[in-house]
Amino acid sequence: MPKDTGIGAATVRREDVRFLTGTGEYTDDITLAKQTYAVFARSTVAHGTIKSIDTSAAEVMPGVLAVFTGEDFAEVGGNPAGWLINSRDGEPMKEPKRPVLAHGKVRHVGDAYAAVIAETVQQARDAVEAIEADIEEFDAIVDMNAALSGSNYVHDEIGTNQCFDWGWIEDNREATDNAIKNAHHVTTLELVNNRLVPNAMEPRASIGSYKASTGEYTLHTTSQNPHLTRLLISAFVLGIPENMLTVIAPDVGGGFGSKIYHYGEEALVLAAAKRLNRPVKWTADRTESFLTDAHGRDHVTKIELALDKDGKFLAFRTDTKANVGAYLSNFSTATPTFLHGTLMAGNYTVPLVYVNVKAVFTNTAPVDAYRGAGRPEATYSIERVIDKAARELGMDPIELRRKNFVKPDQYPFASAAGLEYDAGNYDALMDKMEEVADVAGFAARRAESEKNGKLRGFGVNAYIEACGIAPSNLVGVLGSRVGLYDAATVRVNATGNLSVMVGAHSHGQGHETAFPQVVAEMLGIDPAVIDIVHGDTSKIPFGMGTYGSRSLAVCGSAVVRATEKIINKAKKIAGHMLEASEHDITLADGVFSVSGTDKSVTFGEVALKAYIPHEYPLEDIEPGLEETAFYDPANFTYPSGAYACEVEVDPETGKVTVERMTAVDDFGNVINPMIVTGQVQGGLAQGIGQALLENTSYDENGQLLSASYMDYTMPRADDLPMFAVDHSQGTPCTHNPLGVKGCGEAGAIGSPPTVVNAVIDALQSGGKDVTHIDMPVSPARVWEAMQ
Amino acid sequence: MTKVTMTVNGKTVSGDVEGRTLLASFLRDDQGLTGTHIGCDTSQCGACVVHVDGVAVKSCTMLAAEADGATVDTIEGQANADGSLNVIQQAFQDHHGLQCGFCTPGMVMSAAALLKENPKPSEQEIREYLEGNICRCTGYHNIVKAIMAASGQDVTAIAAE
Numbered sequence: 001m002p003k004d005t006g007i008g009a010a011t012v013r014r015e016d017v018r019f020l021t022g023t024g025e026y027t028d029d030i031t032l033a034k035q036t037y038a039v040f041a042r043s044t045v046a047h048g049t050i051k052s053i054d055t056s057a058a059e060v061m062p063g064v065l066a067v068f069t070g071e072d073f074a075e076v077g078g079n080p081a082g083w084l085i086n087s088r089d090g091e092p093m094k095e096p097k098r099p100v101l102a103h104g105k106v107r108h109v110g111d112a113y114a115a116v117i118a119e120t121v122q123q124a125r126d127a128v129e130a131i132e133a134d135i136e137e138f139d140a141i142v143d144m145n146a147a148l149s150g151s152n153y154v155h156d157e158i159g160t161n162q163c164f165d166w167g168w169i170e171d172n173r174e175a176t177d178n179a180i181k182n183a184h185h186v187t188t189l190e191l192v193n194n195r196l197v198p199n200a201m202e203p204r205a206s207i208g209s210y211k212a213s214t215g216e217y218t219l220h221t222t223s224q225n226p227h228l229t230r231l232l233i234s235a236f237v238l239g240i241p242e243n244m245l246t247v248i249a250p251d252v253g254g255g256f257g258s259k260i261y262h263y264g265e266e267a268l269v270l271a272a273a274k275r276l277n278r279p280v281k282w283t284a285d286r287t288e289s290f291l292t293d294a295h296g297r298d299h300v301t302k303i304e305l306a307l308d309k310d311g312k313f314l315a316f317r318t319d320t321k322a323n324v325g326a327y328l329s330n331f332s333t334a335t336p337t338f339l340h341g342t343l344m345a346g347n348y349t350v351p352l353v354y355v356n357v358k359a360v361f362t363n364t365a366p367v368d369a370y371r372g373a374g375r376p377e378a379t380y381s382i383e384r385v386i387d388k389a390a391r392e393l394g395m396d397p398i399e400l401r402r403k404n405f406v407k408p409d410q411y412p413f414a415s416a417a418g419l420e421y422d423a424g425n426y427d428a429l430m431d432k433m434e435e436v437a438d439v440a441g442f443a444a445r446r447a448e449s450e451k452n453g454k455l456r457g458f459g460v461n462a463y464i465e466a467c468g469i470a471p472s473n474l475v476g477v478l479g480s481r482v483g484l485y486d487a488a489t490v491r492v493n494a495t496g497n498l499s500v501m502v503g504a505h506s507h508g509q510g511h512e513t514a515f516p517q518v519v520a521e522m523l524g525i526d527p528a529v530i531d532i533v534h535g536d537t538s539k540i541p542f543g544m545g546t547y548g549s550r551s552l553a554v555c556g557s558a559v560v561r562a563t564e565k566i567i568n569k570a571k572k573i574a575g576h577m578l579e580a581s582e583h584d585i586t587l588a589d590g591v592f593s594v595s596g597t598d599k600s601v602t603f604g605e606v607a608l609k610a611y612i613p614h615e616y617p618l619e620d621i622e623p624g625l626e627e628t629a630f631y632d633p634a635n636f637t638y639p640s641g642a643y644a645c646e647v648e649v650d651p652e653t654g655k656v657t658v659e660r661m662t663a664v665d666d667f668g669n670v671i672n673p674m675i676v677t678g679q680v681q682g683g684l685a686q687g688i689g690q691a692l693l694e695n696t697s698y699d700e701n702g703q704l705l706s707a708s709y710m711d712y713t714m715p716r717a718d719d720l721p722m723f724a725v726d727h728s729q730g731t732p733c734t735h736n737p738l739g740v741k742g743c744g745e746a747g748a749i750g751s752p753p754t755v756v757n758a759v760i761d762a763l764q765s766g767g768k769d770v771t772h773i774d775m776p777v778s779p780a781r782v783w784e785a786m787q
Numbered sequence: 788m789t790k791v792t793m794t795v796n797g798k799t800v801s802g803d804v805e806g807r808t809l810l811a812s813f814l815r816d817d818q819g820l821t822g823t824h825i826g827c828d829t830s831q832c833g834a835c836v837v838h839v840d841g842v843a844v845k846s847c848t849m850l851a852a853e854a855d856g857a858t859v860d861t862i863e864g865q866a867n868a869d870g871s872l873n874v875i876q877q878a879f880q881d882h883h884g885l886q887c888g889f890c891t892p893g894m895v896m897s898a899a900a901l902l903k904e905n906p907k908p909s910e911q912e913i914r915e916y917l918e919g920n921i922c923r924c925t926g927y928h929n930i931v932k933a934i935m936a937a938s939g940q941d942v943t944a945i946a947a948e
Contacts, residue, residue, distance in 0.1 A: 019888025022822015253889025685926030
């Protein structure tokens with residue numbers, strides 16, 4: 001029986017009411033008293049030296065209050081990289097400074113070199129037009145091969161465009177080479193993991209304000225992790241004491257990674273607010289978002305899979321060039337390395353993995369984590385080359401995968417890429433996928449499509465990913481400059497309702513509904529009396545934010561730990577009230593009872609006693625009922641899945657239509673199945689978008705050709721089918737208290753190779769010897785491949 | 788500056804606007820109706836859909852001056868008189884047809900316009916009608932389902948969740 005409350009209930013979301021009535025409060029909806037507006041002057045060339053910037057005409061335009069250039073920030077710090085990667089030779093990565101405003105050089109189209117603050121946004125926009133910038137243009141560095149071979153550098157001071165040359169696992173390099181040299185069969189695939197723009201529907205926006213009387217700054221901003229933004233601004237960029245800066249991320253309209261990072265606009269509005277002693281607001285337009293939000297993916301990869309004569313995998317060897325763009329965004333160095341290379345064993349018992357990643361600076365927008373962050377790239381490479389191998393060997397692609405799966409009795413399983421998988425059952429997922437996707441009925445559906453002149457293909461995929469990042473001790477060894485725990489405070493108020501302050505930030509994930517389900521289940525009380533507080537550094541203890549499918553697995557675990565502390569203290573209070581030992585007190589359905597007696601007090605009575613401590617053992621128990629926990633995970637969580645896709649290809653036009661899409665995922669225990677299903681559906685749409693529609697296209701001059709919704713193909717309602725989503729085969733995570741695994745990125749990780757595998761299957765069924773088409777698999781590319 | 792007067796959510800409002808002021812900006816900045824969102828610059832995303840004289844309009848493509856004398860309905864005026872969610876809003880909540888909520892006002896306003904002209908749309912008709920409303924969170928599955936449910940159609944058979 002499905003539950004109607006607590007853990008496992010498909011509770012509808014409480015936050016929906018404000019969003020459905022237009023009363024949500026996003027950053028751009030906020031207007032502070034005496035607010036002014038910032039508009040940025042952005043480079044129209046990809047690469048050039050700033051010879052001079054003449055702001056004199058702009059400064060006297062109507063309403064203009066101030067004009068800033070890079071010169072104003074020459075003495076402050078830069079926006080740092082959060083993860084140090086060392087090259088194979090031991091050399092640390094190159095870390096050129098990323099200033100608040102471009103200084104000396106502009107390095108990508110959209111790079112901001114000046115900002116105007118004015119009374120109205122229109123006045124600021126008009127004044128930006130009056131800024132005269134003399135920029136000497138250089139050849140743009142766009143292609144990664146050219147970047148690595150030439151002597152034209154994005155950052156002249158480092159004398160190379162290579163950020164690092166990373167090997168994983170370096171000790172396996174020779175053995176992997178030998179395995180590939182001596183194998184019965186080697187399948188090779190060269191592919192491009194196309195560059196994507198995250199495209200949260202809410203453009204980035206920030207409001208800086210400053211209180212001269214106390215020296216306090218406040219930043220309202222579109223952030224997935226306000227505490228990290230505060231830390232970066234305080235410790236690295238502006239040097240504002242951390243306790244003098246409040247960062248508030250109110251309702252945030254989607255992130256998908258792009259709002260993890262600190263951006264220069266946030267620092268600018270804070271500095272300008274102080275100078276003017278007035279709030280300063282900036283809101284991106286969509287073109288600015290395309291030009292300056294951190295992009296995702298952009299890998300060029302060669303992958304080889306060695307197999308023995310029975311189809312057992314012997315080794316994966318990968319050679320990847322990863323575009324990091326013009327500057328290092330905060331997690332840009334972790335994404336193509338430890339979030340990618342460590343997944344290159346997939347769901348398989350393959351004994352050897354070697355990955356080489358060269359990260360390359362180019363005159364393009366910075367590239368960082370976008371939904372999935374490294375794991376989609378890993379999954380795409382592995383699952384495409386396996387499919388190709390199956391065709392070369394004449395084996396069934398499902399059977400080839402099953403032959404190499406880690407089996408349920410092998411956990412914990414040490415993968416050849418250095419991770420320890422704690423739990424899973426990949427065969428059970430594949431079984432369920434075959435059932436839900438009705439694999440048995442495919443032949444009939446294909447015949448029907450062929451009758452209509454269409455080619456029909458079936459594609460399959462098995463993925464594993466590592467999320468719920470991450471154990472701080474482990475990532476510290478690997479180069480992370482931050483800890484990746486999270487925190488929660490559970491505050492029981494005197495009247496018995498609760499405020500739960502969480503470090504995770506909800507921007508679509510439904511935390512305001514799901515977290516109370518956990519606390520309510522533990523305390524046996526009505527979730528309606530539990531309120532979640534998030535997104536304001538002045539209200540919550542600390543937090544590392546929401547990304548890497550970590551909210552429930554990490555912050556939710558902190559909520560559990562804090563609630564356990566509440567229960568322990570409440571039992572002491574109840575024991576005192578009931579004149580019994582705390583060890584004899586049990587909690588059920590919101591009532592504390594003395595075991596074996598009919599004596600009891602309610603949770604509400606205990607809460608009241610904690611705040612009105614009359615007849616209270618003050619020598620043993622403090623008044624109040626509020627507890628904080630920090631939770632640092634022991635391992636990643638490892639969601640896995642089996643996906644299936646059926647496409648129809650129109651041989652006349654090359655157009656691909658997704659007819660059926662099935663996702664069977666193992667997320668361990670599920671708190672709110674409705675929300676989990678929604679997360680998967682959204683991920684599937686983004687994955688199908690990557691596979692068929694979305695591409696970020698720079699021309700040879702570094703101009704972004706796909707900088708609006710007229711040019712960048714976002715998935716629309718009529719591009720997608722209904723999805724079949726199943727998460728009935730969960731194997732609980734063994735190391736977090738809820739047994740949960742992250743679900744936020746799975747759909748975007750599992751779906752791209754599934755779709756492309758289906759397209760190849762369709763084309764081969766039509767007698768076409770097509771073994772690969774790069775994403776997006778557009779009608780033009782399919783048609784060309786068929787000729 | 789031009790003075791404009793219009794009926795917004797049943798109330799007569801007026802304000803002075805520049806010739807270039809968009810209806811979306813007038814609603815958001817002058818009227819404080821920030822439920823109408825601006826998600827793009829090219830009239831593609833549909834987060835700003837409102838009804839002008841009963842017709843769905845992207846309020847970023849219309850000048851405030853053009854709406855002078857018109858009747859404008861926004862997301863803030865959609866709930867029932869007692870403040871409860873209307874049928875479409877309730878269906879979006881019941882079927883998890885929203886996540887971050889940013890595209891939601893436009894989706895609800897488009898859905899209302901669709902159901903007015905086509906009270907029992909098919910799945911395909913809904914998908915085609917929503918061409919001009921982009922959602923990045925939901926993959927549209929639950930939006931389509933919610934609109935079908937709001938139109939009184941049985942959605943229990945719609946694929947798994």
